[in-house]
Structures are given as C-alpha cells and as structure tokens.
Amino acid sequence: xxxxxxxxxxxxxxxxxxxxxxxxxxxxxxxxxxxxxxxxxxxxxxxxxxxxxxxxxxxxxxxxxxxxxxxxxxxxxxxxxxxxxxxxxxxxxxxxxxxxxxxxxxxxxxxxxxxxxxxxxxxxxxxxxxxxxxxxxxxxxxxxxxxxxxxxxxxxxxxxxxxxxxxxxxxxxxxxxxxxxxxxxxxxxxxxxxxxxxxxxxxxxxxxxxxxxxxxxxxxxxxxxxxxxxxxxxxxxxxxxxxxxxxxxxxxxxxxxxxxxxxxxxxxxxxxxxxxxxxxxxxxxxxxxxxxxxxxxxxxxxxxxxxxxxxxxxxxxxxxxxxxxxxxxxxxxxxxxxxxxxxxxxxxxxxxxxxxxxxxxxxxxxxxxxxxxxxxxxxxxxxxxxxxxxxxxxxxxxxxxxxxxxxxxxxxxxxxxxxxxxxxxxxxxxxxxxxxxxxxxxxxxxxxxxxxxxxxxxxxxxxxxxxxxxxxxxxxxxxxxxxxxxxxxxxxxxxxxxxxxxxxxxxxxxxxxxxxxxxxxxxxxxxxxxxxxxxxxxxxxxxxxx
Amino acid sequence: xxxxxxxxxxxxxxxxxxxxxxxxxxxxxxxxxxxxxxxxxxxxxxxxxxxxxxxxxxxxxxxxxxxxxxxxxxxxxxxxxxxxxxxxxxxxxxxxxxxxxxxxxxxxxxxxxxxxxxxxx
Amino acid sequence: xxxxxxxxxxxxxxxxxxxxxxxxxxxxxxxxxxxxxxxxxxxxxxxxxxxxxxxxxxxxxxxxxxxxxxxxxxxxxxxxxxxxxxxxxxxxxxxxxxxxxxxxxxxxxxxxxxxxxxxxxxxxxxxxxxxxxxxxxx
Numbered sequence: 001x002x003x004x005x006x007x008x009x010x011x012x013x014x015x016x017x018x019x020x021x022x023x024x025x026x027x028x029x030x031x032x033x034x035x036x037x038x039x040x041x042x043x044x045x046x047x048x049x050x051x052x053x054x055x056x057x058x059x060x061x062x063x064x065x066x067x068x069x070x071x072x073x074x075x076x077x078x079x080x081x082x083x084x085x086x087x088x089x090x091x092x093x094x095x096x097x098x099x100x101x102x103x104x105x106x107x108x109x110x111x112x113x114x115x116x117x118x119x120x121x122x123x124x125x126x127x128x129x130x131x132x133x134x135x136x137x138x139x140x141x142x143x144x145x146x147x148x149x150x151x152x153x154x155x156x157x158x159x160x161x162x163x164x165x166x167x168x169x170x171x172x173x174x175x176x177x178x179x180x181x182x183x184x185x186x187x188x189x190x191x192x193x194x195x196x197x198x199x200x201x202x203x204x205x206x207x208x209x210x211x212x213x214x215x216x217x218x219x220x221x222x223x224x225x226x227x228x229x230x231x232x233x234x235x236x237x238x239x240x241x242x243x244x245x246x247x248x249x250x251x252x253x254x255x256x257x258x259x260x261x262x263x264x265x266x267x268x269x270x271x272x273x274x275x276x277x278x279x280x281x282x283x284x285x286x287x288x289x290x291x292x293x294x295x296x297x298x299x300x301x302x303x304x305x306x307x308x309x310x311x312x313x314x315x316x317x318x319x320x321x322x323x324x325x326x327x328x329x330x331x332x333x334x335x336x337x338x339x340x341x342x343x344x345x346x347x348x349x350x351x352x353x354x355x356x357x358x359x360x361x362x363x364x365x366x367x368x369x370x371x372x373x374x375x376x377x378x379x380x381x382x383x384x385x386x387x388x389x390x391x392x393x394x395x396x397x398x399x400x401x402x403x404x405x406x407x408x409x410x411x412x413x414x415x416x417x418x419x420x421x422x423x424x425x426x427x428x429x430x431x432x433x434x435x436x437x438x439x440x441x442x443x444x445x446x447x448x449x450x451x452x453x454x455x456x457x458x459x460x461x462x463x464x465x466x467x468x469x470x471x472x473x474x475x476x477x478x479x480x481x482x483x484x485x486x487x488x489x490x491x492x493x494x495x496x497x498x499x500x501x502x503x504x505x506x507x508x509x510x511x512x513x514x515x516x517x518x519x520x521x522x523x524x525x526x527x528x529x530x531x532x533x534x535x536x537x538x539x540x541x542x543x544x545x546x
Numbered sequence: 547x548x549x550x551x552x553x554x555x556x557x558x559x560x561x562x563x564x565x566x567x568x569x570x571x572x573x574x575x576x577x578x579x580x581x582x583x584x585x586x587x588x589x590x591x592x593x594x595x596x597x598x599x600x601x602x603x604x605x606x607x608x609x610x611x612x613x614x615x616x617x618x619x620x621x622x623x624x625x626x627x628x629x630x631x632x633x634x635x636x637x638x639x640x641x642x643x644x645x646x647x648x649x650x651x652x653x654x655x656x657x658x659x660x661x662x663x664x665x666x667x
Numbered sequence: 668x669x670x671x672x673x674x675x676x677x678x679x680x681x682x683x684x685x686x687x688x689x690x691x692x693x694x695x696x697x698x699x700x701x702x703x704x705x706x707x708x709x710x711x712x713x714x715x716x717x718x719x720x721x722x723x724x725x726x727x728x729x730x731x732x733x734x735x736x737x738x739x740x741x742x743x744x745x746x747x748x749x750x751x752x753x754x755x756x757x758x759x760x761x762x763x764x765x766x767x768x769x770x771x772x773x774x775x776x777x778x779x780x781x782x783x784x785x786x787x788x789x790x791x792x793x794x795x796x797x798x799x800x801x802x803x804x805x
Contacts, residue, residue, distance in 0.1 A: 008771050009768065011771065012767070165763075180572070183563070184572065187635065207623075217760045228736065228751070228754075229749075232751060232755075335749075339757060350614060358622065361621075361625060
C-alpha cells in the first residue's frame with residue numbers, strides 16, 4: 001500500500017499548502033524582514049542617521065536612563081530599560097503611563113506605553129525621530145496581523161502554521177526522489193521547472209523550514225495547547241503555579257505597590273553585581289517595578305547573545321536598599337531549556353550578522369517555496385482546461401480565484417512593502433498617528449493590487465505589479481539620498497552600516513523582482529507566438545501556465 | 547583564525563556538495579555531456595563530498611561553539627546547496643574546475659587551520 | 668492509473684470532469700466505486716469528514732496526549748511537574764501533525780475516525796485515572 005500512502009500524502013500536501021498559502025506567504029515575507037527589524041527601524045528614522053550615540057559603560061548608561069525616567073515618569077508603575085547593543089547603540093527606555101482614573105475609557109494596549117531613545121553617555125533623549133513603527137510593524141504583522149484583535153490573529157496564524165507543519169511532513173513523505181532530485185533544476189520546461197523550483201527552495205532549506213514552523217508554534221504554545229499545564233496543576237495551584245515554577249523570576253503579578261514613597265537605590269551597583277555574577281557577561285534589560293515606592297523591585301536580565309536559548313538568567317534587587325533578593329535561571333531545567341532553545345531559534349537574536357544573513361536567505365527561500373507551490377498548483381490545474389481553452393471555453397471558478405489570489409499576494413506584497421518605505425519618507429512629519437498612516441499605505445497598496453489581480457489575473461498584470469515593485473525597491477536608495485543625511489555613497493564609506501545594508505538589499509530585491517518581470521515577459525511572448533491565427537487575443541493573455 | 551574557520555565552513559560545504567552532485571549520473575551529464583557517468587569515481591566523489599561536509603561541520607563547531615555551530619553549519623549547507631544548483635545551471639562547462647578549486651582551497655584551509663591550532667595560536 | 672479496471676478509469680475520468688479541482692484523491696474513493704452522479708458528492712462528503720476528523724479530532728488527540736504526558740511523566744519517571752507539562756506541550760504539535768497524516772492516509776474514512784478514537788482513548792483514560800487518583804489522594 002505504499003503507493004496509496006504516497007498518493008494520499010501528495011493530496012494532503014497540495015491542500016494543506018494551497019488553502020493557507022497566501023497567508024503563509026505574508027507570514028514568511030514579514031518574518032524574513034523581521035530578522036533585520038532593528039536595521040529597518042533605523043533606516044526609517046533618518047533623523048538618527050547622522051547622530052552617532054556615544055558609547056558608555058553599562059553602569060553609566062543605566063544611570064543616565066534612570067535619571068531621565070525620574071524626570072519624565074517618576075510615578076509610572078513600571079520602567080523598562082534596554083541597554084545599548086551593537087545593533088541598537090542608543091539606550092531604549094519604555095514606561096507604562098499611569099493607568100487612567102477609574103471610570104475613564106480603557107486605553108488600547110499600545111498607547112499605554114511611552115518610549116524614548118537616549119544617548120548612553122549623556123542620558124539625554126536623542127533628537128526626536130519621526131513617529132514610525134519601523135521594522136516592528138513587520139514583526140507584529142507576522143503573528144498579530146493587523147486590524148484585528150491580537151488573539152484572533154494568533155489563532156489564525158497558528159492554524160496556518162499547523163497546516164504548514166503538515167505540509168512539510170507530507171511533502172517529505174511524498175517526495176520520492178528527494179536525494180536524486182536534490183540539485184535538480186531544469187529551467188524553461190514549464191510545469192517541470194515550477195516543480196523543480198518548489199523542490200529546490202523547499203528541500204535545500206528544509207532544516208530551516210521545519211525548524212521555523214515548529215518553533216513558531218512553540219512561541220505561542222501555551223495559548224494553543226494549555227492542556228498539559230492545566231491537567232498537571234489542576235489541584236496544585238492552576239496554570240499560575242505552573243508559570244511560577246517553570247519561569248522563576250519572570251512573574252510580574254507578584255509585585256504590588258505599597259503606596260508609601262521611598263527613594264530608588266542607585267542602579268549602577270546593581271548592574272555591576274549582576275554582571276559579575278554572570279562572569280562579566282553584559283546586562284541586557286532592566287525592569288523597575290514601582291519605582292520610588294517602598295516595594296520597588298529591580299529585575300535585571302542578562303544580555304542575550306551568547307546562547308541559543310531565549311531564556312536569560314535574571315537577578316532581582318530590592319529597589320530601596322539595593323540588596324539582592326534572588327537569582328533565577330542560572331541552572332535551567334531540561335524541558336524548560338529545550339523550550340527556551342526552540343524559542344530562541346525562532347527569534348534568532350543570538351545570530352551574528354553572518355548567521356542572520358543566512359537566516360534571511362533561508363527565509364527568502366521559504367517565501368519562494370510558498371510562491372512556487374501556489375503557482376505550481378495553478379499551472380497544473382490550468383492543464384486540465386487545455387482542451388476547453390482551445391475550444392474557446394473558460395477556466396473554472398476555483399482556478400480563476402487562485403490565479404487572482406496568487407497575483408495579489410505574490411506580486412502585490414513586495415509592492416506594498418516598498419510603498420510602506422516610501423510612505424515613511426514622504427508622509428509629512430506632523431500627520432496624526434503617523435505610524436498608523438504609514439501602515440495604512442501598506443494595506444491600501446496591497447488591497448489595490450489584490451483587487452486588480454482578482455479582476456484581471458493576466459500575465460500583463462503580473463508584469464505590471466512585479467515591475468512596479470522592482471522600480472519602487474530599486475529607487476529606495478535614491479529616495480534615501482533625497483530624504484536622509486546618509487545616502488549610499490556616504491553610508492558605504494563611513495555612515496551607519498544599517499543604512500548601507502538596507503539600501504543594498506533594497507537594490508538586490510528590486511533586481512530580483514525585475515528578473516521575475518523579465519521571466520514573465522518571456523512567457524508572455526511564448527504564449528503569444530504559440531497562439532494559432534484567428535484566436536481571440538483575450539485567451540492567450542489570460543493564459544498563465546505553459 | 548576565526549575568519550579563516552568561517553571561510554572554511556563555506557568553501558568546504560560548497561566543495562562537498564559539488565562533489566556529491568558530480569557523483570550523480572544526472573549532473574555528470576550536465577557537466578560532461580550526454581551519456582556520461584561518474585563511473586569508478588562515483589564512490590570517491592561521494593566519500594570526498596561527505597568528508598568535506600564533515601570538515602565544514604568541524605570548522606563550524608570550532609568557530610561558533612557546540613550549539614550555534616550546528617545552526618551555522620545548516621545555514622551554510624543551505625547556501626552551498628543553492629550555490630551548487632546555481633552553478634550547475636549557469637556554468638555547467640566550468641563546474642568541475644570550480645568544484646576542484648573549491649576543494650583545493652578547502653583542503654589548504656584545513657591544513658592551515660590544523661597547523662595554526664597545533665602551533666598553539 | 669495502472670492496474671485499475673476499465674470501469675474504474677471511466678468513473679475517475681468523469682469525476683475529473685465534474686470536479687476539476689480535486690484531481691489527486693484520497694484512498695477511500697479509489698476503493699469504493701459508486702454510481703457516477705453521486706460519486707462526486709460522496710467524495711466531497713468523505714473529504715469533509717476527514718477534514719473534521721483531522722482538525723478537530725487531531726487537536727483532541729494532541730491535547731489529550733499533552734495532558735497524559737504531563738500526568739504520567741512525574742508518576743513514571745519522577746520528572747518535575749513543570750517539566751512534564753512543558754514536555755507534553757512541546758510534543759503535542761508533532762502528535763497533531765501525525766494524527767492529521769493518519770487521517771488522510773487511512774484507507775477508509777471509518778478507519779480514520781476509529782484510529783483517532785483509539786489514539787484518544789489511551790491518553791484519555793490515563794488522564795482520567797491520574798486526575799482522579801491525584802484528586803482522591805490530595
């Protein structure tokens with residue numbers, strides 16, 4: 001029955017991939033962009049390009065941040081201080097605004113925070129950059145989607161991720177000649193080329209695809225599968241007890257304000273003590289619970305670049321006396337560490353620039369895998385209509401829908417991303433809720449592309465959208481030159497490397513899209529030349545397969 | 547030493563995959579023309595390719611540690627495999643020269659790394 | 668389509684014309700030839716049945732196996748409770764994927780559902796037993 005098994009897995013692979021392919025393409029694209037979200041955010045704040053923050057020892061940076069927060073937000077319930085790193089050389093502070101008075105309207109989650117970027121040496125706020133969500137938009141997009149409550153989005157994305165996991169497993173089972181076909185790519189052979197492209201992008205980055213899909217589910221696993229903690233802790237304190245045991249030192253809810261004021265102890269000795277406890281490892285994030293309160297607690301976590309696991313050891317200090325309350329996470333337990341490693345693999349913060357570039361490459365392969373899969377289905381399906389088409393008939397509704405969705409998703413998304421970057425530089429600085437306005441451009445362009453794609457899913461439309469995307473991307477460095485202080489000529493020599501990198505990758509992506517446009521042109525010419533005399537031109541134009 | 551090890555990771559995995567691809571009839575035909583097979587070289591190419599991939603793994607573990615080293619190796623493998631497919635498509639006639647050059651560079655690099663390690667650098 | 672009788676091939680070609688999007692097919696259709704007009708409907712019903720089994724049934728099996736692991740591992744190996752809960756949750760997604768594959772690989776829809784039920788009964792009874800034991804003992 002082996003043949004039956006492979007056949008059924010082929011069917012499963014097709015449908016588990018197709019039904020959610022368009023969402024997955026966006027998740028892969030946004031997720032791949034997220035590997036460089038810090039750099040993207042930096043590019044989108046040109047006010048910061050000419051400013052080089054002064055490096056300072058960690059203790060000094062922490063002191064500066066605390067001084068700033070004491071001025072700005074002395075009565076906030078919580079402060080978050082992220083000390084400078086190589087990728088983000090300014091100190092980043094975030095604080096919870098005091099909750100609105102009882103009876104007032106509840107504030108949306110994002111608006112409950114305020115943030116600022118500080119110079120590590122002086123503790124002063126860096127020139128206020130334009131309001132933009134930056135790379136964080138892509139990060140949130142790939143699991144929180146947009147324009148919907150986060151919980152719904154995470155269930156939708158989780159559902160799609162589960163489909164993807166099934167598609168990966170069934171794809172492996174069904175790919176009979178996985179080793180023989182390992183390096184096979186036969187261009188210009190129609191359906192076979194699409195299959196080869198799908199196989200190459202899928203198999204050659206298979207460890208990555210399997211890892212990223214499974215670990216993606218792991219990041220939200222307690223939401224998707226709360227049953228194990230629930231069952232195990234049913235009579236032992238419930239899921240709260242589970243989280244306290246599994247993630248010691250992470251609890252926020254255990255701290256409560258006393259109401260009496262007390263000055264905050266100096267932060268520098270705490271930073272020094274933490275760092276020396278971890279054998280000189282740098283400190284990452286400092287959280288101050290209820291600053292200037294008698295029950296203040298300072299929680300310090302280690303910086304996360306040395307190991308795979310995303311769980312970092314942390315230490316807690318009494319906020320008034322400066323005494324150590326406890327150290328957590330120095331000796332992680334096996335399963336918790338496993339989960340930490342899986343989580344860490346997904347967010348990839350341990351990756352240095354080279355490894356990050358490899359992740360990015362694999363992510364791009366993932367986007368191509370999904371895209372070629374969707375297009376392969378359409379090509380195969382179209383062949384069943386070959387006879388009908390020849391006799392002047394039309395393709396079925398399902399195929400037409402898939403054609404349109406393919407166009408809108410695959411050609412429209414790059415255009416939308418480029419439009420997001422163009423909006424960042426062209427929108428006036430004083431637009432209300434500017435960050436959301438830039439995002440609005442992303443979705444407007446994507447929506448228009450999708451609508452046009454569904455209306456006229458022709459080769460010409462593919463060309464138009466791919467070409468426009470190519471143009472918008474390739475011209476991004478030009479846009480940067482006119483709207484920012486660090487054009488490519490400067491940034492390549494001395495300027496911020498993040499800006500140079502962004503500009504170069506934009507050009508590369510634009511060239512890639514241009515290449516795709518040319519491939520479509522070649523196909524279009526072949527389709528037109530194969531047309532027998534007297535056939536109405538609309539038929540050939542609607543043909544996308546070969 | 548660190549940069550040398552990283553370069554070795556990539557060159558060795560590229561050479562390894564090139565060797566493994568030449569051990570297949572299909573790609574032997576791509577490079578040497580229709581009907582050609584690796585013949586008696588098949589086992590040697592397979593062995594050599596595997597050895598080169600192992601060298602790449604070793605270099606990666608040495609360069610990036612025992613955990614991140616595996617991740618780096620798998621990423622390098624992906625890049626090398628994609629490059630091999632690209633080379634087979636774009637430069638089939640010169641493929642075996644490129645592969646041989648990569649293998650030579652890899653072995654030379656390995657030798658240098660071993661010497662440096664032995665001399666205690 | 669080698670080895671299949673001529674009638675089978677005719678039925679499949681007809682079905683191919685009626686439901687063009689379902690060209691490859693799961694096994695229960697291949698083994699249960701039926702009258703041509705209802706074949707398509709019966710086929711779609713089979714697919715729907717399997718889809719529900721896979722998604723809802725698969726999730727149920729995964730959830731039960733997660734809970735069972737969380738309860739059994741401390742009892743059997745003395746693993747810490749939080750560790751067992753973590754392990755069960757991590758494993759559940761693989762269980763889910765395998766359950767889905769089973770549902771579509773099973774030769775008939777009946778088999779698909781029965782397999783799921785069996786896969787659910789084992790961890791389900793473990794969970795019931797251990798929760799009752801834990802609750803009774805505490």
